[in-house]
Amino acid sequence: MRFILNQVDTQQRPLSPHLQIYRPQLTSVLSIMHRLTGILLSLGLLLLVYWLYVLAEGEASYQIFHTFLMSRPGLLTLFLLNWALFYHLANGLRHLFWDLGLGLELLSSYLSGYLVAITSFAATVWLWLEIS
Numbered sequence: 001m002r003f004i005l006n007q008v009d010t011q012q013r014p015l016s017p018h019l020q021i022y023r024p025q026l027t028s029v030l031s032i033m034h035r036l037t038g039i040l041l042s043l044g045l046l047l048l049v050y051w052l053y054v055l056a057e058g059e060a061s062y063q064i065f066h067t068f069l070m071s072r073p074g075l076l077t078l079f080l081l082n083w084a085l086f087y088h089l090a091n092g093l094r095h096l097f098w099d100l101g102l103g104l105e106l107l108s109s110y111l112s113g114y115l116v117a118i119t120s121f122a123a124t125v126w127l128w129l130e131i132s
Helices: 026-057 059-069 072-099 106-131
Strands: none
Touching (some): 026 059
């Protein structure tokens, strides 16, 4: 049996949805941020492994690394890693509730999205105030 495909002019076909067509929504932005923070945390693990390496190398190596971490770029890196951790945790908990069928309504989805954003920033600031 032979299937015959309809010959459709490709210029007349509708475009598939993509980022240039849709206006960013809170849920889509939070989803993209969840993926980006996962990548950032994976890269942060490399920093942790390097920290363990310089600990094993000795005091001179550790002192150089510590000096970098206490510089402005180092502190910014640590701050962003802390924020990524809290954001990824809060948004992960939000997704667990969704997996249970809770909070799927539009209003609940937006409220929990704002809660994730506020909580992650507040937890990061609280941690940095506690350790300083």
